[in-house]
Amino acid sequence: MTRTQIEKSTKKASLLSLHSWSGVVLGMLLYAVIFTGTVAVIAHEIGQWSQSQAPKDRLRHADIDALVRQLAEQTDPKYTEEISITESYNNQLVFFFHTHGTNPSGALDDIGVEYRVNEHNEVVQTRQGFGSELFPTDDTNALGRFLVSIHTELHMPKPWGLILTGILGLAMLVAAVSGILMHRHLFTDIFLLRSARSGEKLKRDAHTVAGTWSLPFAFLLAFTGSFFSFATSFGLPAMAMVAFGGDQKAMIYTLVGEQMEVSETPKETTNLNLMIQDASARNDAAPNNIVISHYNTESASMELFFLPSQGAIISKYEQYNAATGSAEGVKPFVGTEPSFGSLILSLIFPVHYGTFAGLFSKLVWVSLGVASCYVTMTGLQLYAHRRENKLSQWQWLPRFCHWGFIGLPLCSLASAVGFFISSSLGLSTSNWTPLAFVIAAGMVTILSVVVKPITTLKYVLLALTGLMCISLPLIRIALSQTGWISAVQHHFEAVLFVDLSLFVCGALCLYQVVNYLRQKTLSQSTLPEAV
Amino acid sequence: MNRFFGFFRNQRFWLAGPLTTVVSMLCMLAMAVYFPPGVGNINNILMPLLMFPIIWACIFFYAYLTQHLKRAWFIIFTLGLINLAIIVLQFTLVKGS
Amino acid sequence: MNHLIATFPFIVYATAVLILLTKSDTRRATFYRKIVPDYREFRIRKPIRMALMYSLLVPFMVFIVVGNAAGFLCYFGAITVIGWLVAEMPGNVI
Numbered sequence A: 001m002t003r004t005q006i007e008k009s010t011k012k013a014s015l016l017s018l019h020s021w022s023g024v025v026l027g028m029l030l031y032a033v034i035f036t037g038t039v040a041v042i043a044h045e046i047g048q049w050s051q052s053q054a055p056k057d058r059l060r061h062a063d064i065d066a067l068v069r070q071l072a073e074q075t076d077p078k079y080t081e082e083i084s085i086t087e088s089y090n091n092q093l094v095f096f097f098h099t100h101g102t103n104p105s106g107a108l109d110d111i112g113v114e115y116r117v118n119e120h121n122e123v124v125q126t127r128q129g130f131g132s133e134l135f136p137t138d139d140t141n142a143l144g145r146f147l148v149s150i151h152t153e154l155h156m157p158k159p160w161g162l163i164l165t166g167i168l169g170l171a172m173l174v175a176a177v178s179g180i181l182m183h184r185h186l187f188t189d190i191f192l193l194r195s196a197r198s199g200e201k202l203k204r205d206a207h208t209v210a211g212t213w214s215l216p217f218a219f220l221l222a223f224t225g226s227f228f229s230f231a232t233s234f235g236l237p238a239m240a241m242v243a244f245g246g247d248q249k250a251m252i253y254t255l256v257g258e259q260m261e262v263s264e265t266p267k268e269t270t271n272l273n274l275m276i277q278d279a280s281a282r283n284d285a286a287p288n289n290i291v292i293s294h295y296n297t298e299s300a301s302m303e304l305f306f307l308p309s310q311g312a313i314i315s316k317y318e319q320y321n322a323a324t325g326s327a328e329g330v331k332p333f334v335g336t337e338p339s340f341g342s343l344i345l346s347l348i349f350p351v352h353y354g355t356f357a358g359l360f361s362k363l364v365w366v367s368l369g370v371a372s373c374y375v376t377m378t379g380l381q382l383y384a385h386r387r388e389n390k391l392s393q394w395q396w397l398p399r400f401c402h403w404g405f406i407g408l409p410l411c412s413l414a415s416a417v418g419f420f421i422s423s424s425l426g427l428s429t430s431n432w433t434p435l436a437f438v439i440a441a442g443m444v445t446i447l448s449v450v451v452k453p454i455t456t457l458k459y460v461l462l463a464l465t466g467l468m469c470i471s472l473p474l475i476r477i478a479l480s481q482t483g484w485i486s487a488v489q490h491h492f493e494a495v496l497f498v499d500l501s502l503f504v505c506g507a508l509c510l511y512q513v514v515n516y517l518r519q520k521t522l523s524q525s526t527l528p529e530a531v
Numbered sequence B: 001m002n003r004f005f006g007f008f009r010n011q012r013f014w015l016a017g018p019l020t021t022v023v024s025m026l027c028m029l030a031m032a033v034y035f036p037p038g039v040g041n042i043n044n045i046l047m048p049l050l051m052f053p054i055i056w057a058c059i060f061f062y063a064y065l066t067q068h069l070k071r072a073w074f075i076i077f078t079l080g081l082i083n084l085a086i087i088v089l090q091f092t093l094v095k096g097s
Numbered sequence C: 001m002n003h004l005i006a007t008f009p010f011i012v013y014a015t016a017v018l019i020l021l022t023k024s025d026t027r028r029a030t031f032y033r034k035i036v037p038d039y040r041e042f043r044i045r046k047p048i049r050m051a052l053m054y055s056l057l058v059p060f061m062v063f064i065v066v067g068n069a070a071g072f073l074c075y076f077g078a079i080t081v082i083g084w085l086v087a088e089m090p091g092n093v094i
Helices: A003-041 A043-051 A064-073 A077-081 A131-137 A139-153 A160-182 A203-213 A215-243 A248-256 A272-283 A340-353 A358-388 A396-405 A407-424 A429-450 A454-480 A484-489 A493-530 B002-009 B011-034 B043-065 B069-096 C002-023 C026-035 C046-055 C058-066 C069-088
Strands: A082-087 A093-102 A108-117 A123-130 A289-293 A301-306 A316-321 A326-331
Touching: A003 A043, A003 A139, A003 A160, A003 A215, A003 A358, A003 A396, A003 A407, A003 B043, A043 A139, A043 A407, A043 A454, A043 A493, A064 A082, A064 A093, A064 A272, A077 A082, A077 A093, A077 A108, A093 A131, A108 A131, A108 A248, A123 A131, A139 A160, A139 A407, A139 A429, A160 A215, A160 B043, A203 A215, A203 A358, A203 C069, A215 A248, A215 A340, A215 A358, A215 B011, A215 B043, A215 C069, A248 B043, A272 A301, A272 A316, A272 A326, A340 B043, A358 A396, A358 C002, A358 C069, A396 A407, A396 A429, A396 A454, A407 A429, A407 A454, A429 A454, A454 A493, A484 A493, B011 B043, B011 B069, B043 B069, C002 C046, C002 C058, C002 C069, C058 C069
Parallel strands: none
Antiparallel strands: A082 A093, A082 A289, A093 A108, A108 A123, A289 A301, A301 A316, A316 A326
16 A cells, blocks of 8 residues: 555545544434424424414504504603514514613613504503513414424523534534545445345445435535524624624624614604505515614614515515605615625525525425435434444444434424414413423333334334324314315415425325334244244 | 543544634634625624634644644644734724724 | 426426436446346436536526526525435336
């Protein structure tokens, strides 16, 4: 061997070791983040599905102007500094009149009053407090929020959860880059999946083929994901320290593009409905949310957020001078002037979220997520398989794989069951959704310890997941009375999409179980003859 | 125990692990000083944040794969020092003004 | 939905090309010839295979020229998933 050959083989061995260890140490957490990230792509649809109420675009059609005037009269004037308006998944309009302050934990936060207005324009709920307390207890979005929070911060306290998911993003980046560098026939093996004599796919091929195909997106998602985590956990405050001498407020003003000098001279804000109609007509859509700043003053402004329109991938902020009612054009994603940084940031969102072309792009992004989950699963299983028969201290790994890989989807489904049952009993869904997940996780852990044969454990968990997938749409229909015919009549695609996806997943799980049982029966019936 | 914690005695672990993390953070922070802020005055905040994962990955793979450990120590350490100096200078200038 | 409908024919084309490329892959044929009885080989000359492979990049240019950014990203995502799924098909299917 020449010196260069030795160096090459040493490098390859080091890369393999890096690739394996980044997978083994963080693989299960990475799987959790990727799996829930896949679910998070359709978080909006899950929110609508969990409430079974077809969206009515009330932000476009309701009399927002009258409602804001009426609510502003009964609210402490200091909270009219900013009013955010959104539509909840149960078709209520949510008005949050707030100002900016510091919460008990010392972080910058919104503080104010939240009103929920039903379809008859009646205030059905009023809550007061910090934004960080009000949003996590919104019962209408408890299911979507719970699943998304696993993806973003693994339900760990701030900022540690974000730092951990950032590290996981970097681990994914390391695994992707080391995967490219160490594989000699990366692109020539792209179509070949060999199988063993038993017909089972070779784990190594399954891992490399799926890994190679999903490589560009694995790289993109890992990079954008670690940016989101690190930027929000320590990046922004640290940059504020250097660029603004620690003044986080000044940095937020620069990034959000807010006016630093505001005139508080009273001036009646013009009709909000006219501005909403104008922006909606120009974008041919209902706004996603609306923010009114300095209501009834000379500096009053209004911002309407729209998801990307036909063929575009960038979301839009339409800005209005609410004191005069004149349109001020599209505001950059970040800052007050168009910039390269703002453009890149506005591109990162659609690339990471896949929310730029309705259900079509979401379906593609979910598939990419499934492919990435598959790569993580086969990678860890490959590592477990190679050590299964050799070293006794690795015997736990295949069991751990089944516990995590099938257990997490099962527990997520259980959290949805918890959501529906608690919602129908009038209990707090914000408490019962995570609790159902924890109870299911406990049961899966007990099962994983108690059921000794590893194959039986796998198929028991798969059967439970399949049954849960199929029963969830039935539970939803039974509790909400919104069936498929009604969903079709009201163009309620989200319900059909989630219900059908669950049926397909359930059928796939049960097919595998039935196939296994059939093969087991066959082998048992042929065994006496062989003897 | 040695089997699991032996990497603590490995020089490459300290180079590609803690030092790389600290130096890439310093690079990100120092970029806030010298990166052109642009018309919107935000490029110097956003671009370093966006580039952090890439900076980290570049330094990490260099540190992990290099055959010349001493040279790598020198290069990464110097890179860290230069960026630290830029940050310190920025703070002194801000305080001075 | 027009920009998405415009994306659809390209995705169908990419699927067809990926099936052809998979079916005519020599390494795959060498392996499946041994284990699948009556494995039907399908050969495409290397230059044509290369041309087919590069033709997968043409839609990207079309999307750039037309300014269909959503189509560009959807097509990019779709070919990676379809490529994986087609490669996953056993030798007696493709």
